[in-house]
Amino acid sequence: MNNAERDVEKDSIVRYNAKERINHWLVAITFVVLALSGLALFHPAMFWLTFVLGGGTWTRILHPFIGLVMFVCFAILALGFWRYNLIEKNDIAWLKGIREVVGNREQNLPPVGRYNGGQKLLFWIMIACMIGLLLSGIVIWRAWFSWLFPLFVIRVAVVLHALCGFLLIVGIVVHIYAAIWIKGTVGAMTRGTVSRAWARKHHPAWYRNMTDE
16 A cells, blocks of 8 residues: 555545644744744834743743744754645746636646645745744844844844744735635644545645545
8 A cells, every 4th residue: 555545535635644733833833922022022012022921031032942943843844845845837827827716716727736836935935034034043142143243244134034024924824814715724734634625626636646536
């Protein structure tokens, strides 16, 4: 019995195994904590959000360490999924036909594999943002590393950190909205499986590959 056969049952298909789901939720939880604490450090009007980590002092101490945890977890996730997110010709056509997707007319577009063009684009944007956050975060991490860099570099790093953080927050909001909008998607990351009908409709090429139909 091959891997595809083990992942396909009578009425459902395994989309994510337990390790992948646990890792995803670790990234999600650390992201929420970092987004709130990062906003608290970004502007005085949002300083009240430091309650998430127990106040201003603890926020300044814990924020970068939690950032490292998120980066490591995301790196593991990215290493496991990058091959499924290589952008191909069909993905470009899918992105150009986004109105068909919004209008629930996906049958008019090229068949989608495990991930569609939008998911793949977001995947690479997230990788770029994660790397940007890591590098800029190291530069501004007081008092561990910031003393190693001139003031100009630190200022640039602060702007880059804020920009990457903003793009990542926007990307995750879109990710969550899309998951809720397409019924059955959230279940894939909670119970690990999707229905055959869901797979056939939203990811037909992946469905055929998994079922040999």
